[in-house]
Amino acid sequence: MVGLSAGEKHFIQGGIAQDLRSDGRKRLTYRSIYVETGVIPQAHGSARVRLGATDVIASVKAELGRPSGLQPDKGKIAIFVDCSPTAAPMFEGRGGEELSTELSVALQRCLLGGKSGAGAGIDPASLVVVEGKVCWDLYIDGLVISSDGNLLDALAAAIKAALSNTGIPKVDVAAETTGDEQPEVNISDEEFLQFDTSGIPVIVTLTKVGRHYIVDATSEEESQMSSAVSISINRKGHICGLTKRGGAGLDPSIILDMISVAKHVSEQLLNKLDSEIAAAEASDEES
Amino acid sequence: MEYVSPEGLLLDGRRPMEMRQLRAEIGTVAKADGSAVFEMGNTKVIAAVYGPREVQNRSQQMSDQALVRCEYSMANFSTGDRMRKPKGDRRSTEISLVIRQTMEACILTHLMPRSQIDIFVQVLQADVGTRSACINAASLALADAGIPMRDIVTSCSAGYLNSTPLLDLNYVEDSAGGADVTVGILPKLDKVTLLQMDAKLPLDIFENVMGLAIEGCKAVANYIREILLENTKQLEYRRGL
Numbered sequence: 374m375v376g377l378s379a380g381e382k383h384f385i386q387g388g389i390a391q392d393l394r395s396d397g398r399k400r401l402t403y404r405s406i407y408v409e410t411g412v413i414p415q416a417h418g419s420a421r422v423r424l425g426a427t428d429v430i431a432s433v434k435a436e437l438g439r440p441s442g443l444q445p446d447k448g449k450i451a452i453f454v455d456c457s458p459t460a461a462p463m464f465e466g467r468g469g470e471e472l473s474t475e476l477s478v479a480l481q482r483c484l485l486g487g488k489s490g491a492g493a494g495i496d497p498a499s500l501v502v503v504e505g506k507v508c509w510d511l512y513i514d515g516l517v518i519s520s521d522g523n524l525l526d527a528l529a530a531a532i533k534a535a536l537s538n539t540g541i542p543k544v545d546v547a548a549e550t551t552g553d554e555q556p557e558v559n560i561s562d563e564e565f566l567q568f569d570t571s572g573i574p575v576i577v578t579l580t581k582v583g584r585h586y587i588v589d590a591t592s593e594e595e596s597q598m599s600s601a602v603s604i605s606i607n608r609k610g611h612i613c614g615l616t617k618r619g620g621a622g623l624d625p626s627i628i629l630d631m632i633s634v635a636k637h638v639s640e641q642l643l644n645k646l647d648s649e650i651a652a653a654e655a656s657d658e659e660s
Numbered sequence: 661m662e663y664v665s666p667e668g669l670l671l672d673g674r675r676p677m678e679m680r681q682l683r684a685e686i687g688t689v690a691k692a693d694g695s696a697v698f699e700m701g702n703t704k705v706i707a708a709v710y711g712p713r714e715v716q717n718r719s720q721q722m723s724d725q726a727l728v729r730c731e732y733s734m735a736n737f738s739t740g741d742r743m744r745k746p747k748g749d750r751r752s753t754e755i756s757l758v759i760r761q762t763m764e765a766c767i768l769t770h771l772m773p774r775s776q777i778d779i780f781v782q783v784l785q786a787d788v789g790t791r792s793a794c795i796n797a798a799s800l801a802l803a804d805a806g807i808p809m810r811d812i813v814t815s816c817s818a819g820y821l822n823s824t825p826l827l828d829l830n831y832v833e834d835s836a837g838g839a840d841v842t843v844g845i846l847p848k849l850d851k852v853t854l855l856q857m858d859a860k861l862p863l864d865i866f867e868n869v870m871g872l873a874i875e876g877c878k879a880v881a882n883y884i885r886e887i888l889l890e891n892t893k894q895l896e897y898r899r900g901l
Contacts, residue, residue, distance in 0.1 A: 459782050518706060
């Protein structure tokens with residue numbers, strides 16, 4: 374995908390070893406992040422996040438559905454990611470499917486917690502309207518428009534921003550019913566419920582190149598990686614999920630080291646992201 | 661239902677000869693050779709162009725001209741109700757083909773033998789006229805990529821409702837069931853490269869409606885020219901010329 378000469382590879386690796394990367398950043402510095410909310414008016418919430426040349430859109434759509442029989446007190450949340458061929462010609466046709474699935478699964482693992490819903494960024498219990506009968510199904514769609522590395526972090530940030538932008542219509546139960554009948558509900562088009570998004574984690578991906586690891590790798594840097602660890606961390610500093618990618622094995626002590634570094638980086642990222650989201654929301658309301 | 665009020669206004673306040681709002685932006689996909697966003701009313705599409713580059717599939721290589729390929733895709737969230745369609749359904753295959761044929765007609769393919777040009781269009785918001793919006797976006801993206809072209813293809817649609825020809829239908833007007841004529845033209849050469857219509861129309865009215873759509877295409881062409889000129893001026897400024 375990325376065609377690099379031996380000299381360029383050497384330059385990238387040497388730069389990382391000396392803590393000065395080819396775009397002038399240090400190993401643990403993110404590229405500037407830019408957030409725009411409300412980009413898809415048809416969705417309940419949406420956001421576009423740009424991280425350097427990486428550009429992603431996330432949208433949230435809610436539909437009324439029936440909770441599953443096993444978990445009558447919880448709504449359903451699903452995350453789908455699609456890699457548009459505009460991002461790279463290799464995503465043409467079915468070419469992007471493998472990466473899309475990898476990203477969707479990693480995001481589900483990092484943001485939605487386990488099967489029980491423990492550790493989820495959004496409490497699935499808050500989506501229930503009538504226990505066992507009516508609940509909201511949240512569909513979160515991510516779309517990669519332009520790809521320059523670090524898609525996972527950008528998508529997670531976009532989903533966080535989209536969820537803060539989301540307003541779910543307030544639902545009133547019109548008539549109580551007994552037995553198996555579906556209750557009638559009125560969907561309000563004036564009142565909206567906002568989610569508490571402070572608990573949604575951010576994902577920090579540490580990419581190992583040579584003996585060192587870096588955050589927010591560009592696609593050139595990703596082509597030189599031996600392995601990468603994506604760690605999702607929330608505001609409280611708890612680790613919410615973890616994925617390791619790439620072939621080479623990692624020493625367990627290095628993984629622990631990476632986690633503590635990721636925790637430190639995540640604080641700065643969360644602060645930056647929160648202020649960007651607040652600024653985007655403010656300018657969205659103005660227009 | 662009344663789609664044209666006695667005062668001659670449409671439901672969304674436009675006049676029958678008035679287009680939906682246009683907006684375009686060049687260079688939105690940093691990694692592509694050329695890219696553009698094009699909005700017509702609520703329809704919003706992104707186009708990206710890669711190439712001319714080496715032909716990926718050797719058996720498709722042509723020794724006398726460039727290979728032009730196009731893929732149209734819709735985002736899951738682009739329609740009112742969320743959809744999850746597999747890629748490559750019949751509608752998108754047809755639109756891909758239409759865009760490819762239209763663009764192929766204006767690219768000077770004989771100047772770039774043994775190479776390939778990829779055009780990818782992604783619909784972010786689908787109202788009516790994704791076809792026209794995609795062609796306009798693709799034109800802008802090709803121009804941004806610096807690919808030699810005979811002219812800039814522009815496209816626009818027109819319809820006929822309540823015995824009034826309407827320019828650039830919106831969703832409500834399109835669902836009303838009148839005819840929908842989509843035209844693509846080469847504005848400088850004054851040639852029609854794309855013409856599609858559904859439903860039926862008497863011949864004399866068809867002439868009017870098609871004339872209106874061509875006028876629309878010319879208005880789009882003027883707008884695209886403005887955007888390209890502005891973009892070139894900015895590039896010039898950044899180079900310090």
